[in-house]
Amino acid sequence: MNIILNNRHESFTKERLTITQLLVVKNYTFKMLVVKINGKLVKKDAYDKSIITDGDDVTVLHLVSGG
Amino acid sequence: MTFDEIKNKLNKFTVGIAGAGGLGSNCAVALARVGIGTLVISDFDIVYESNLNRQYFFQEQIGLRKVDALKENIKRINPDINVIDNYIKLTENNIVEIYKDCDIIVEAFDLAEMKKMLIETCLSELPKTPIVLGLGMAGWGNNNGIKYRQSDNLYICGDEISEIKEDNPPLAPRVGMVANMQANTVLEILLNKK
Numbered sequence: 001m002n003i004i005l006n007n008r009h010e011s012f013t014k015e016r017l018t019i020t021q022l023l024v025v026k027n028y029t030f031k032m033l034v035v036k037i038n039g040k041l042v043k044k045d046a047y048d049k050s051i052i053t054d055g056d057d058v059t060v061l062h063l064v065s066g067g
Numbered sequence: 068m069t070f071d072e073i074k075n076k077l078n079k080f081t082v083g084i085a086g087a088g089g090l091g092s093n094c095a096v097a098l099a100r101v102g103i104g105t106l107v108i109s110d111f112d113i114v115y116e117s118n119l120n121r122q123y124f125f126q127e128q129i130g131l132r133k134v135d136a137l138k139e140n141i142k143r144i145n146p147d148i149n150v151i152d153n154y155i156k157l158t159e160n161n162i163v164e165i166y167k168d169c170d171i172i173v174e175a176f177d178l179a180e181m182k183k184m185l186i187e188t189c190l191s192e193l194p195k196t197p198i199v200l201g202l203g204m205a206g207w208g209n210n211n212g213i214k215y216r217q218s219d220n221l222y223i224c225g226d227e228i229s230e231i232k233e234d235n236p237p238l239a240p241r242v243g244m245v246a247n248m249q250a251n252t253v254l255e256i257l258l259n260k261k
Contacts, residue, residue: 007216032179034186039219041190059218061186063179064230066205066237067090 091175
């Protein structure tokens with residue numbers, strides 16, 4: 001599948017991934033994340049059941065401290 | 068647009084600033100200089116000497132509430148700015164009430180969990196309000212690492228990587244860059260409004 005991840009085109013061999021799987025594949029290991037699929041917020045307890053499919057626009061924000 | 072036209076347009080808007088530390092104090096001052104009508108600033112902390120390496124406060128303000136000190140500094144620059152100050156810790160229970168009438172919210176917290184709380188609360192409960200985030204500005208150098216991107220109503224300023232640590236502290240130059248980038252983003256959004 002082809003998706004947009006953080007404003008960039010990305011291709012994956014799998015046709016669907018949960019958010020949990022996407023985070024593993026991309027090696028996103030930060031604890032503090034905000035995830036959106038097609039503009040909709042997905043909370044942490046839904047990472048295992050939220051499915052990403054072809055054409056989705058996914059944002060994964062790593063929240064780093066500082067300000 | 069001439070500066071008079073810009074000022075007249077910006078005067079009609081209200082911008083929320085969540086946090087009055089390195090990002091919030093510098094961003095608020097930039098917005099005050101260009102003439103944003105109303106700034107709603109919230110913070111629960113006081114000014115410490117250690118803040119002066121990056122935050123828009125002065126020696127004689129050490130010990131004051133940050134919201135009071137910042138209001139004083141803004142008024143010295145531009146007395147026409149309406150400053151609504153809240154000496155309060157922002158939580159998911161009060162953030163909507165405090166910021167619901169703002170045209171834009173500037174996220175200016177230091178801690179990652181506070182940033183997450185603001186983003187999740189505002190995306191859920193104030194979905195139409197643009198949020199301008201400051202994300203990643205610790206250390207020094209690496210000018211080109213600081214960038215900007217938009218994701219729907221989230222506007223993200225910073226390198227998105229560098230986290231503050233004992234040996235990688237937040238310092239005036241990079242914190243100021245991101246704070247002013249946030250202010251610049253606010254202008255871009257507001258000046259494009261019909």
